[in-house]
Every structure is written in structure tokens, then in C-alpha cells.
Amino acid sequence: MSNEAVKIARAFFEAMANKDIDGVMDLIAREIDCESPNGHVEGAVAYRELHSCFAPMIDKLTLESIFGDDREALLVYRADTTTVKNAYVADHLIVKNGKIVSDRVIYDRTPFMEQLPA
Numbered sequence: 001m002s003n004e005a006v007k008i009a010r011a012f013f014e015a016m017a018n019k020d021i022d023g024v025m026d027l028i029a030r031e032i033d034c035e036s037p038n039g040h041v042e043g044a045v046a047y048r049e050l051h052s053c054f055a056p057m058i059d060k061l062t063l064e065s066i067f068g069d070d071r072e073a074l075l076v077y078r079a080d081t082t083t084v085k086n087a088y089v090a091d092h093l094i095v096k097n098g099k100i101v102s103d104r105v106i107y108d109r110t111p112f113m114e115q116l117p118a
Helices: 004-017 022-027 044-059 110-114
Strands: 027-036 040-041 058-068 072-081 087-096 101-105
Touching: 004 022, 004 044, 004 058, 004 072, 004 087, 004 101, 022 027, 022 044, 027 044, 027 072, 058 087
Parallel strands: 027 101
Antiparallel strands: 027 040, 058 072, 072 087, 087 101
């Protein structure tokens, strides 16, 4: 087993940690499907917009764990953002033909919502 999805997931994490949106986009399929606490996003254009909003908020991402195989990988990391510190995030990624086709993001949205103006 080559662990292709794990390798792609690690590159995906590094691109996010470096706020490299083009690097993230190089790893995803045009028809990416993403589900997160913020809702459902389909396609590369919408996915780029999602990451374009998140990247400026990043102070630091710390990889806690990564595992998987050739088809899927799970990233668990800690996100320190401009508004919320120490938010744990999990990304479940599905890879086909060397590209991420599915991203299921899990995190507690509550502390982020508490930072919004009333």
C-alpha cells in the first residue's frame, strides 16, 4: 500500500498551515464535495472561496494525527485563529486519481459563533 491519501492529506495540511490557497487547490478535484458545520460546498470555485475566508484567520495549525490508506485519510489538528485558540478540527478526505474529491470537516462551531457581533 502506498498510502497515497495520507501523502496528499499531509500536503493539504501543509498548504493550509502556510495559508497557500493555490497549494490547497492543486490537491483538490474540480468536483470536490465538502461538508462542514458551515454547510455544504460543491465545486472548486466554492471550495476556494471557503479557504480564502479561512486562511486569513489562521495564526497557527498544529498537526495532531494523520492516518489512512490509498483511498482516504483523516487529519486531526489544532487551529489557533485570530478569534479562537485551540480549536480541534478533523478533516476526513477521500482521494481519487490523486485528487481530493471529498472533505468532511468536523469542529465545534460554537466558539467561533460567539465571536460574531450580536
